[in-house]
Amino acid sequence: MSEPTPIDQPVLELRNVHTHYGPVHVLKEVSLEIRPGQIVCLLGGNASGKTTTLKTILGMVSPTSGEVVIGGRIVNGLPTAEIVKLGVSMVPENRRLFNRMTVKENLEIGAYLRSGDTSEDLDRILKLFPVLEQRLTQRAGTLSGGEQQMVAVGRALMAQPKLLLMDEPSMGLAPILVTQNFEIIQQINQAGTTVLMVEQNARLALSIADYGYVLQTGRIVLNDTAQKLATNPEMRRAYLGEVD
Amino acid sequence: MTLTTREARKTLRWSVIAGLVMVFTSAVGMMESFDDRLIIYPVLSLGYLMLFWIVPLAGFQATHLPRLEGIEPPGKGLSNVLIGALTGLGAGVILAVFVVVADRFDLREVFVSISPRLVRLLTFEDTLPGGLLATVLIPTLLGTAGGAFHLLRDNLGRRLVLALEWVLVVAILEGVVAQILRQIRLDALGERIYTQRALEWFAAVALFLAILPIPASRTGTNQVERIRQRLFSIDPAQRIRNSVVSAVVILVFLILLPQLLGSLLSEVLANVGLFLIMGLGLNIVVGLAGMLDLGYVAFFAVGAYTVAVLTSSLSPRFAPELSWWLALPVALLVSALSGVMIGTPVIRMRGDYLAIVTLGFGEIIRILFLSDWLSPIFGGAQGILDIPGIPLGVTRVSGISPESILYFAFAFVLIAAWVSWSLQHSRIGRAWNALREDETVAAAMGVNTVRAKLDAFIVGAILAGGAGALFAAKLGSVFPSSFELLVSIIILVVVIVGGMGNIVGVAVGAVVLIGILGGPNVPGLMAEFAEFKLLIYGALLIFMMLRRPEGLIPARARYRELHADEADQDAWLDKSIHPIQSRPSSSETTAEPDC
Numbered sequence: 001m002s003e004p005t006p007i008d009q010p011v012l013e014l015r016n017v018h019t020h021y022g023p024v025h026v027l028k029e030v031s032l033e034i035r036p037g038q039i040v041c042l043l044g045g046n047a048s049g050k051t052t053t054l055k056t057i058l059g060m061v062s063p064t065s066g067e068v069v070i071g072g073r074i075v076n077g078l079p080t081a082e083i084v085k086l087g088v089s090m091v092p093e094n095r096r097l098f099n100r101m102t103v104k105e106n107l108e109i110g111a112y113l114r115s116g117d118t119s120e121d122l123d124r125i126l127k128l129f130p131v132l133e134q135r136l137t138q139r140a141g142t143l144s145g146g147e148q149q150m151v152a153v154g155r156a157l158m159a160q161p162k163l164l165l166m167d168e169p170s171m172g173l174a175p176i177l178v179t180q181n182f183e184i185i186q187q188i189n190q191a192g193t194t195v196l197m198v199e200q201n202a203r204l205a206l207s208i209a210d211y212g213y214v215l216q217t218g219r220i221v222l223n224d225t226a227q228k229l230a231t232n233p234e235m236r237r238a239y240l241g242e243v244d
Numbered sequence: 245m246t247l248t249t250r251e252a253r254k255t256l257r258w259s260v261i262a263g264l265v266m267v268f269t270s271a272v273g274m275m276e277s278f279d280d281r282l283i284i285y286p287v288l289s290l291g292y293l294m295l296f297w298i299v300p301l302a303g304f305q306a307t308h309l310p311r312l313e314g315i316e317p318p319g320k321g322l323s324n325v326l327i328g329a330l331t332g333l334g335a336g337v338i339l340a341v342f343v344v345v346a347d348r349f350d351l352r353e354v355f356v357s358i359s360p361r362l363v364r365l366l367t368f369e370d371t372l373p374g375g376l377l378a379t380v381l382i383p384t385l386l387g388t389a390g391g392a393f394h395l396l397r398d399n400l401g402r403r404l405v406l407a408l409e410w411v412l413v414v415a416i417l418e419g420v421v422a423q424i425l426r427q428i429r430l431d432a433l434g435e436r437i438y439t440q441r442a443l444e445w446f447a448a449v450a451l452f453l454a455i456l457p458i459p460a461s462r463t464g465t466n467q468v469e470r471i472r473q474r475l476f477s478i479d480p481a482q483r484i485r486n487s488v489v490s491a492v493v494i495l496v497f498l499i500l501l502p503q504l505l506g507s508l509l510s511e512v513l514a515n516v517g518l519f520l521i522m523g524l525g526l527n528i529v530v531g532l533a534g535m536l537d538l539g540y541v542a543f544f545a546v547g548a549y550t551v552a553v554l555t556s557s558l559s560p561r562f563a564p565e566l567s568w569w570l571a572l573p574v575a576l577l578v579s580a581l582s583g584v585m586i587g588t589p590v591i592r593m594r595g596d597y598l599a600i601v602t603l604g605f606g607e608i609i610r611i612l613f614l615s616d617w618l619s620p621i622f623g624g625a626q627g628i629l630d631i632p633g634i635p636l637g638v639t640r641v642s643g644i645s646p647e648s649i650l651y652f653a654f655a656f657v658l659i660a661a662w663v664s665w666s667l668q669h670s671r672i673g674r675a676w677n678a679l680r681e682d683e684t685v686a687a688a689m690g691v692n693t694v695r696a697k698l699d700a701f702i703v704g705a706i707l708a709g710g711a712g713a714l715f716a717a718k719l720g721s722v723f724p725s726s727f728e729l730l731v732s733i734i735i736l737v738v739v740i741v742g743g744m745g746n747i748v749g750v751a752v753g754a755v756v757l758i759g760i761l762g763g764p765n766v767p768g769l770m771a772e773f774a775e776f777k778l779l780i781y782g783a784l785l786i787f788m789m790l791r792r793p794e795g796l797i798p799a800r801a802r803y804r805e806l807h808a809d810e811a812d813q814d815a816w817l818d819k820s821i822h823p824i825q826s827r828p829s830s831s832e833t834t835a836e837p838d839c
Contacts, residue, residue, distance in 0.1 A: 080687045080690070084690035089689075096684075098678055098681035098682060101681065105677070109674060109675075109677075109686070109691075112674065113689075113690035155689070
């Protein structure tokens with residue numbers, strides 16, 4: 001009876017995850033849970049372990065203890081490719097496109113693990129980002145920052161992910177592009193993709209998220225619904241830059 | 245007429261460059277040892293060509309200004325000639341100073357090549373009057389010619405250069421041309437135009453005049469790109485038909501070629517083939533997957549030794565005396581295994597570290613073959629002799645008839661090219677591309693990076709192993725000294741100079757470097773260069789890194805990366821310069837209302 005139905009089953013769960021870089025203890029007892037259809041944001045200052053959390057989820061570093069559970073399956077120690085196969089894709093920090101390859105080649109790499117025809121996905125991405133249509137044969141490195149962000153998101157979506165990890169989507173973008181970007185994240189989410197977003201811009205992230213976690217030197221110090229976090233006095237003082 | 249500071253600085257710079265190149269060429273002995281080889285009878289020897297080629301180029305460069313958008317190109321006139329002359333004069337003075345020093349002081353203890361004969365050659369003692377004056381005057385004239393080149397209309401200039409290039413090629417590659425003439429039964433012509441291996445001056449003039457009217461087209465990367473675009477714009481059915489036709493033509497050509505070339509040239513071309521196969525393999529590892537492997541020769545050695553052990557009757561311990569055809573798959577398999585063995589431990593390293601470690605592994609393999617410990621199996625420094633060649637029906641193909649080996653080389657090259665082409669355009673090719681660009685992100689896209697890198701290593705190892713198998717059959721014996729570090733480096737140079745990541749580029753690199761200059765232990769067409777081969781390799785590599793880092797025939801991605809700004813600028817210029825040129829007509833139209 002208490003068995004969770006597939007709908008309720010978290011897309012991703014971290015259970016008491018500890019991660020070390022060499023002897024350095026980076027993540028300390030991190031637990032979080034993301035349910036289908038949510039936008040969850042992971043907030044925190046510099047060097048608080050946000051990116052390491054993403055790397056741990058993707059298997060690029062393996063946790064020293066604790067469990068990473070994706071879709072009900074413990075994935076600790078699996079190679080990244082296997083984890084990507086389970087439906088997790090990432091938009092890396094600073095976009096990190098394959099600069100010398102064309103936009104189209106970049107997008108195609110996103111669908112690397114999927115066999116068969118991917119032209120339908122390409123059409124879907126181009127519908128989401130019509131600007132990229134004329135850019136397909138252009139070298140990705142020559143695009144503007146905003147367009148590069150679109151390619152990075154498109155590349156991740158080509159894999160038809162269940163869970164999209166976004167590392168600092170607002171970094172290095174003009175304010176208007178940041179707003180646009182967050183609208184797109186919402187759009188993607190409404191189309192059925194669960195999103196885990198790592199962000200420094202707490203106010204903006206909380207405005208679209210359902211739930212938030214706050215990391216501080218590798219430890220989760222706060223977690224609550226986005227609305228409550230946005231009004232939490234401690235949160236407001238530390239991360240939203242407000243002095244009451 | 246006065247020079248601006250900028251012009252003066254440029255003049256000085258180029259005259260120093262030209263002067264020092266001439267001094268260097270003389271001091272290392274190139275001038276003297278190449279003087280024995282006349283190329284245009286009786287006026288020009290290879291030595292003087294090697295000495296003076298830089299001067300007209302410097303004269304040209306000293307007045308060369310890049311085309312800048314928005315700035316009218318400066319007028320060309322007497323100043324170009326003057327600057328060219330000054331550049332040549334400066335270079336000549338530097339050379340003259342060198343001659344005086346070499347004449348007065350005995351430098352032979354340090355510079356063995358600075359001999360009295362060199363001084364005589366540099367002052368034209370036996371040929372021209374004037375002594376030192378000639379040493380100064382001839383560069384001045386050449387520099388003037390280089391500067392005056394700017395005054396020619398573009399098209400005429402290009403045609404002159406083309407004609408001159410052809411004359412020099414026909415003169416320098418006397419061996420090839422004479423051989424081809426002999427094979428097509430035109431010996432009489434060959435004997436008439438060549439004297440003492442040099443082109444007769446009247447033949448040179450005739451050839452020059454014959455080529456001059458041929459319109460020369462602009463060459464260069466733009467041209468390559470244009471051809472590529474034209475190829476891809478043809479509709480697919482037509483393209484398939486075209487490629488079938490060209491495949492047949494190429495095949496017929498390849499079948500006829502060895503007969504046409506005769507054994508000496510076939511030998512050279514077979515060596516080109518061997519290096520080309522390895523170049524294609526290394527191109528996959530370095531050019532596509534982006535792993536700098538400096539121990540690539542190890543796989544070549546493994547392939548060669550496997551065939552040697554399996555086929556030779558003199559193999560010390562284990563001599564099954566298999567047929568080459570049975571030994572070949574074993575050699576490929578063993579190479580692949582050694583690829584896994586060397587690849588697995590080093591695969592997690594990146595960049596420089598990978599290069600150092602593979603370099604070490606390459607040397608270890610060679611030293612193992614050389615070692616006393618393994619000499620009961622591999623023969624140590626004595627190597628393995630009496631490798632029987634490739635049985636083919638009733639005959640046996642080996643290095644004794646280079647023509648037939650050349651057919652095998654062709655076949656191997658075609659297979660290697662096909663393999664690298666199809667891999668490059670497959671899923672794994674895309675993974676390699678991504679891997680080279682950004683390993684971390686490639687992993688995040690689901691590319692199994694360890695697996696993909698290992699695949700590249702294995703494919704590279706198999707191709708080198710195949711080349712090794714052919715090498716063993718061709719040479720009839722294998723020695724550890726054939727597999728020195730230098731081989732790895734030369735293959736890498738072939739790939740870099742030709743154009744990393746591009747199959748045609750690697751082919752061009754192999755033909756130019758191995759075919760013309762010659763590889764390690766392998767003579768090229770210009771056997772004269774033997775001693776100075778590595779010097780020329782080094783100079784070429786430095787020049788390429790500075791001026792054309794993408795290689796002779798670049799892969800598109802590399803060209804885009806290295807010349808993105810220029811490509812953008814070119815696109816800009818193509819659009820914006822033409823309107824400037826047609827401005828007179830537009831100014832006429834705007835002027836009309838005033839009238």
